Each structure stands twice: as C-alpha cells, then as structure tokens.
Amino acid sequence: MSAHTGGRRARLRQATLDEIHAAARKLLVEQGSAAVTVNAVARQVGMSGPALYHYYAGHDELVGAVTADFFRELAAAMEQACDARADEPVGDRLVAACRAMRAWATTHPAEFGWIFASPVAAPNRRPESMRHQAALRFEQILLDLTVELWRTRPFPVPDLDSLPASLRGQVVAYSAAIDGQLPPGAAHVFLSCWIKLYGLLCMEVLNQLDFAFTDVEPVFEECLRDLGAALGIEAGSGA
Amino acid sequence: MSAHTGGRRARLRQATLDEIHAAARKLLVEQGSAAVTVNAVARQVGMSGPALYHYYAGHDELVGAVTADFFRELAAAMEQACDARADEPVGDRLVAACRAMRAWATTHPAEFGWIFASPVAAPNRRPESMRHQAALRFEQILLDLTVELWRTRPFPVPDLDSLPASLRGQVVAYSAAIDGQLPPGAAHVFLSCWIKLYGLLCMEVLNQLDFAFTDVEPVFEECLRDLGAALGIEAGSGA
DNA sequence: CTAGATTTCTTAGAGGCATTAAGGAAGCAT
DNA sequence: ATGCTTCCTTAATGCCTCTAAGAAATCTAG
Numbered sequence: 361m362s363a364h365t366g367g368r369r370a371r372l373r374q375a376t377l378d379e380i381h382a383a384a385r386k387l388l389v390e391q392g393s394a395a396v397t398v399n400a401v402a403r404q405v406g407m408s409g410p411a412l413y414h415y416y417a418g419h420d421e422l423v424g425a426v427t428a429d430f431f432r433e434l435a436a437a438m439e440q441a442c443d444a445r446a447d448e449p450v451g452d453r454l455v456a457a458c459r460a461m462r463a464w465a466t467t468h469p470a471e472f473g474w475i476f477a478s479p480v481a482a483p484n485r486r487p488e489s490m491r492h493q494a495a496l497r498f499e500q501i502l503l504d505l506t507v508e509l510w511r512t513r514p515f516p517v518p519d520l521d522s523l524p525a526s527l528r529g530q531v532v533a534y535s536a537a538i539d540g541q542l543p544p545g546a547a548h549v550f551l552s553c554w555i556k557l558y559g560l561l562c563m564e565v566l567n568q569l570d571f572a573f574t575d576v577e578p579v580f581e582e583c584l585r586d587l588g589a590a591l592g593i594e595a596g597s598g599a
Numbered sequence: 600m601s602a603h604t605g606g607r608r609a610r611l612r613q614a615t616l617d618e619i620h621a622a623a624r625k626l627l628v629e630q631g632s633a634a635v636t637v638n639a640v641a642r643q644v645g646m647s648g649p650a651l652y653h654y655y656a657g658h659d660e661l662v663g664a665v666t667a668d669f670f671r672e673l674a675a676a677m678e679q680a681c682d683a684r685a686d687e688p689v690g691d692r693l694v695a696a697c698r699a700m701r702a703w704a705t706t707h708p709a710e711f712g713w714i715f716a717s718p719v720a721a722p723n724r725r726p727e728s729m730r731h732q733a734a735l736r737f738e739q740i741l742l743d744l745t746v747e748l749w750r751t752r753p754f755p756v757p758d759l760d761s762l763p764a765s766l767r768g769q770v771v772a773y774s775a776a777i778d779g780q781l782p783p784g785a786a787h788v789f790l791s792c793w794i795k796l797y798g799l800l801c802m803e804v805l806n807q808l809d810f811a812f813t814d815v816e817p818v819f820e821e822c823l824r825d826l827g828a829a830l831g832i833e834a835g836s837g838a
Numbered sequence: 839c840t841a842g843a844t845t846t847c848t849t850a851g852a853g854g855c856a857t858t859a860a861g862g863a864a865g866c867a868t
Numbered sequence: 869a870t871g872c873t874t875c876c877t878t879a880a881t882g883c884c885t886c887t888a889a890g891a892a893a894t895c896t897a898g
Contacts, residue, residue: 397884411847477716477805527817534811551811558807559798566716568797572773572790578766638855650876
C-alpha cells in the first residue's frame with residue numbers, strides 16, 4: 361500500500377491515470393466508442409498493452425472510470441452555472457443548471473452518450489463503482505435545487521389521491537428514499553420534470569430527432585418553459 | 600441473379616436468412632449485444648464463420664438487417680393493436696397503438712435497445728438500407744393516426760406566432776416534409792407528443808428510471824393521459 | 839546503506855473476432 | 869454433358885482481451 365497519498369509514487373501513478381483517461385477520451389471523441397480498446401489506449405499513452413492492467417482490471421473498468429469522469433465534468437458544469445448565479449432566485453438557478461446540462465451534452469455528444477448508454481451497462485451497476493458514485497452526485501444536483509425551490513417557494517402539487525395506486529406507492533417510496541426532502545406530491549412533480557428533460561436530451565444525443573429537427577435548442581427551451589410552469593418559476597421570481 | 604423469386608434456390612436462401620436472423624436474435628436476447636458476432640451467429644446456424652459473408656457483407660450489415668426485423672415486428676404489433684379496434688374512434692386506436700409500442704418494448708428490451716441505439720449507428724444511416732426503410736414505416740404509424748385524428752377531430756394547436764422563430768421554421772419545414780398532411784401547428788403538437796412518448800420509452804429501456812421506479816407502467820399511462828389531453832382525446836370520443 | 843518487498847513495465851502466448859483469399863462441391867441451364 | 873453460379877470450406881492476417889513470467893526501478897526497513 362502507498363504510505364502517504366502525496367508520495368512521489370502516488371503522484372506518478374495519478375499522472376499516468378490522467379494520461380490514460382485523456383487517451384481514452386481522445387479515442388472516443390475522434391474515432392468512436394469502438395476505438396476505445398485497451399490496446400489502443402495503452403498505445404496512445406506509450407505503454408504496451410498489458411501494462412494497462414496495472415491500472416484497471418480490464419476494459420469494462422476502464423470505461424467505467426472514464427465515464428465517471430464524464431459524470432463529474434457534467435456535474436461540475438451544472439454546479440458552476442448554478443454558483444455563478446448564487447444571488448439569483450433558486451428557480452433561475454435551476455433553469456441555468458438545466459441549460460448547462462444540455463450545453464455540455466451537445467458540446468460533448470460522445471461523452472454524454474456513454475453517460476446514459478455505456479457500452480458496458482451491466483457490470484458497472486455495482487453501487488460501489490466510481491461510475492455509480494459520480495452518477496449519484498450528478499442526479500443529486502437538480503434534486504437539491506428542486507428541494508430548495510420547494511422550501512422557499514412551494515410549487516403546486518397534484519392531489520395524491522388523484523394518482524393511481526401503483527404510481528402513488530412508488531412516489532411515496534421515492535419520497536422516503538430521499539429522506540422526505542420532498543413530500544410524495546412534490547417528488548412526483550420532480551420526477552415528471554426529470555423524465556421530460558433527460559428524455560429529450562437522450563433523444564437528441566441518440567439522433568432520434570433528426571427526422572424533424574436540425575436544431576433542438578428551441579425545443580429544449582420550450583421544455584424548460586413547461587418545467588418552469590410546473591415548478592411555478594417565472595423569471596426573476598425571487599423570495 | 601435468381602430468375603424467379605419463388606425458385607427452389609431462392610427458397611433455400613430465404614430459409615437460411617431466417618435461420619441467421621433467429622440465431623442473431625437468440626444471441627442478443629440471451630447473451631447481450633456483444634455476443635452477436637459473425638462467428639457466433641454462424642456457429643449457431645451450423646456454418647463456419649466466413650460462410651455468413653455470402654449473406655451479409657459484414658457484421659454491420661447483419662446487425663442492420665436484424666434491426667430492420669425488429670422495426671417491422673414492432674410496427675406490426677402496433678398495427679395489429681390498431682386494426683383490432685378498426686371500428687373504434689381514431690383517438691382510441693392511437694392510444695392502443697402507443698400501448699402496443701410500450702408492450703413490445705418492455706417484453707423485448709434487448710431488441711428495442713437496438714432500435715434506438717444500434718451498436719452501429721453511423722453506417723446504417725444510408726436511406727436505402729433495410730433498417731432505414733423499416734424505421735420509416737414504424738415512424739409513419741403514429742403519424743398516420745395523428746393525421747386521421749386531425750382530419751376527423753381537429754385538436755387544439757398553438758398559435759404559430761407564439762412560437763420562437765427558430766422553432767417555427769423547423770415545424771413549418773417538417774409540415775412540408777410530410778406533404779402538409781398536418782399544418783405546422785398540428786405538426787408541432789404531434790412532435791411534442793412523439794418526443795414525450797418515445798423519450799419515456801428510451802429512458803425506461805435504458806434503465807434510467809430504476810432509481811425511482813420499479814414499474815414504469817403507471818408513468819406511461821400518465822404520459823398517455825397527457826397526450827390524450829393534448830390531442831383532444833377522451834375515451835370513446837367517436838365521430 | 840542495503841536487502842527484501844512492491845510497483846511498473848516488458849514480451850510471449852492463448853483464444854476469439856472480422857475479414858479476405860482460394861478453392862471444392864453441388865445445383866442449374868443450355 | 870458442360871460450364872456458370874451458389875454455397876460452403878479451410879487458411880491466413882491482423883486486431884482484440886487477458887494471463888503468465890520475468891526484468892528493472894523504486895520504496896522501506898533493518
């Protein structure tokens with residue numbers, strides 16, 4: 361085990377890891393998912409194939425680690441957009457975070473593709489994987505903002521009794537899973553918004569909208585207006 | 600060239616093609632996308648590797664052909680759901696087609712995964728490919744139903760002037776692309792519905808909703824109610 | 839300071855995949 | 869019957885993942 365994390369050994373190792381991630385990303389962006397092979401990445405870094413197995417147990421783990429990077433970078437972009445508006449109403453910050461999400465997704469389509477459709481879905485589902493941790497932090501961002509919005513400016517929620525029982529049960533469970541930060545009704549609104557937003561981005565990046573749209577930006581803005589309406593956000597609606 | 604399509608030669612060839620498709624699908628369903636290799640499929644069929652190149656030019660073309668099958672099967676399921684209700688109002692048939700779409704998607708998750716995220720996206724984009732043809736037919740189904748609905752029971756459409764110019768332009772272009780079967784405002788409503796419906800299915804099949812939902816069915820039903828509202832459908836609202 | 843343990847990297851190699859090349863056997867048409 | 873086409877085979881290339889065995893560099897502890 362490396363004694364102190366700041367040791368020379370550890371620093372070199374981290375530098376190599378960074379190089380590996382950069383190489384993998386370069387291959388992904390320039391030549392597509394299939395080009396990210398253990399051998400190709402190693403070659404790019406200047407080592408010979410098997411050397412890479414001293415850093416990752418195999419192809420899947422490498423992909424998972426790089427995907428975790430993408431999650432972190434996306435999350436950072438959203439948080440930065442938020443923090444840059446720390447003095448604005450939370451609704452505006454929420455919208456800014458959503459825009460930052462799409463901005464990152466559209467400027468990094470290959471990376472975003474790995475985020476929701478990693479070439480290796482199954483193995484990276486272990487909750488302890490870096491990928492999963494990073495994904496959680498990402499998902500947390502909009503939830504936190506929605507919670508803050510709910511606390512400062514509660515938005516209208518549907519009558520729980522109006523929901524079919526099977527949906528109500530799951531919404532109640534989710535509300536409990538987030539420690540009741542949002543009551544079931546508000547959780548339902550949040551989930552609906554998340555589905556619309558993320559679903560639209562998925563379709564855009566998977567090129568499922570090309571048949572009708574060359575520029576999805578106004579569609580996304582329309583989606584944001586819907587979300588704003590559902591969440592009771594009007595521009596500049598501060599406390 | 601085979602003289603008459605019904606010749607013995609052609610029949611044998613077709614039987615082999617069917618066997619190949621079945622083998623590829625079996626591998627996909629039982630062992631995942633990565634298991635569908637030229638060699639594995641050939642082995643399953645009982646030929647040795649390169650023999651398969653007499654049927655498809657390569658791995659990509661094979662995947663494209665099988666994916667086209669999936670499109671056709673999905674389209675057939677939707678059309679069957681529709682035709683079984685030939686005497687009901689078009690709105691009900693539209694909803695039935697949507698339910699059939701999700702039913703097929705959830706009972707065939709691996710196959711549906713290839714429909715919107717084929718492992719080989721780029722090459723199969725050629726408009727003459729079987730995959731593209733089948734995709735068009737699939738997309739046509741809900742459009743046709745919406746057109747029929749629009750003609751018999753026009754639904755409310757937004758004021759075109761209320762849309763931002765960049766969105767209006769694209770909606771107008773799409774309206775023209777479908778030969779004006781729907782005017783731009785109605786086309787916009789159709790596209791919004793399509794995005795919500797298909798986006799939700801994408802997220803479900805890509806397991807992006809697992810963090811909150813174990814059963815997406817009521818969420819889908821809720822989405823259908825939204826669509827019904829947007830399209831002015833109430834159950835049993837016949838001519 | 840030095841000797842063992844650890845880390846990092848190398849080459850060799852097994853086994854699989856995509857694909858091409860070359861050729862044999864079988865069916866079909868004249 | 870003979871030649872053309874179709875279907876399939878084996879051989880071979882070059883890529884991939886991953887394991888094994890070992891050399892060199894580095895750290896740690898006596």
